[in-house]
Amino acid sequence: MNYVFLNGKFIPKNEAKISVEDRGFLFGDGIYEVIRAYKGNLFRLDDHIERLFQSAEAIKLPVVYSADEIKENVFKLLEMSDQKDVEVYIEWTRGVAPREHSFPEDATPTFLIMLLEPHSSPPERYRKGVKVVSFPEIRWKYPYIKTVNLLPNVLAKQHARENDAFEAIFVHQDTGIVTEGSSSNILMVKRGKVYCHETDESILFGITLKVVMEICEKTGIEYIGEKFTYDKLIEADEVFLSGTGAEIMPVVQVDEHTISDGKPGEVTKKILAEFLKMTWREDKISEYME
Numbered sequence: 227m228n229y230v231f232l233n234g235k236f237i238p239k240n241e242a243k244i245s246v247e248d249r250g251f252l253f254g255d256g257i258y259e260v261i262r263a264y265k266g267n268l269f270r271l272d273d274h275i276e277r278l279f280q281s282a283e284a285i286k287l288p289v290v291y292s293a294d295e296i297k298e299n300v301f302k303l304l305e306m307s308d309q310k311d312v313e314v315y316i317e318w319t320r321g322v323a324p325r326e327h328s329f330p331e332d333a334t335p336t337f338l339i340m341l342l343e344p345h346s347s348p349p350e351r352y353r354k355g356v357k358v359v360s361f362p363e364i365r366w367k368y369p370y371i372k373t374v375n376l377l378p379n380v381l382a383k384q385h386a387r388e389n390d391a392f393e394a395i396f397v398h399q400d401t402g403i404v405t406e407g408s409s410s411n412i413l414m415v416k417r418g419k420v421y422c423h424e425t426d427e428s429i430l431f432g433i434t435l436k437v438v439m440e441i442c443e444k445t446g447i448e449y450i451g452e453k454f455t456y457d458k459l460i461e462a463d464e465v466f467l468s469g470t471g472a473e474i475m476p477v478v479q480v481d482e483h484t485i486s487d488g489k490p491g492e493v494t495k496k497i498l499a500e501f502l503k504m505t506w507r508e509d510k511i512s513e514y515m516e
């Protein structure tokens with residue numbers, strides 16, 4: 227955890243420096259990824275790297291490393307760490323240049339890989355489920371790009387913290403459409419079917435969401451990708467979040483509304499159990515559910 231990969235070199239984290247003229251700092255002109263390693267096994271690394279390149283293409287970032295080179299450096303950093311349950315954080319910005327909004331002509335992108343403490347929750351939280359609160363959808367039109375411009379997400383998560391909630395979910399004030407959480411996707415279960423907002427430009431297509439789709443397919447649960455409103459969400463049989471940090475987190479309260487009987491539902495538990503198997507924690511299933 228003490229080393230980072232910065233612009234081609236492995237250096238101690240406390241010696242890593244980024245210029246005040248870095249466009250990631252000045253404009254939020256950069257993208258990122260967060261990948262979970264369980265016991266040293268990287269979960270869905272290829273999917274995350276593919277999404278990193280999709281984000282890079284969407285903001286026209288020059289490519290400095292190939293996917294294979296990035297993966298190799300991630301593996302090396304993980305090997306150098308004594309902690310093997312970590313989050314791998316990758317940030318790639320447009321680099322250092324005198325402050326001017328348009329793209330610099332000759333800047334080299336800044337590329338960072340570092341390891342973070344995982345945002346994991348204790349099993350009890352999964353057994354009991356969590357509360358989420360709504361927050362106005364104040365973001366731009368392209369949340370499918372995983373950019374470091376996270377101010378609305380920061381404000382939303384702070385709103386959650388101040389209201390004793392695990393997560394804040396973005397809701398369009400005009401239509402009531404629920405998009406996603408500040409750092410997770412939100413799903414609901416109605417009459418045995420799993421629903422999530424369609425994966426268009428207005429949400430991030432979570433890698434964990436992709437895994438949920440695969441689990442549904444494998445276990446014969448019908449999955450429907452379509453928009454739903456806040457009114458539908460609070461009447462759902464089950465609600466849960468998916469995300470690299472949240473994993474598969476049952477939601478039992480949305481604002482002041484209790485979901486069903488206030489306990490994690492059976493479909494959510496089935497998906498969580500499959501997720502635990504896929505993430506090398508089959509032995510922990512009974513700890514995560516009642």
Ligand SMILES: Cc1ncc(COP(=O)(O)O)c(C=O)c1O
Pocket residue numbers: 260379406407408409410411429430431432433434435468469470471
């Ligand atoms: C806004 C947003 N939506 C969804 C997700 C879930 O994505 P993933 O499952 O790839 O972690 C994240 C993860 O950070 C996020 O920031």
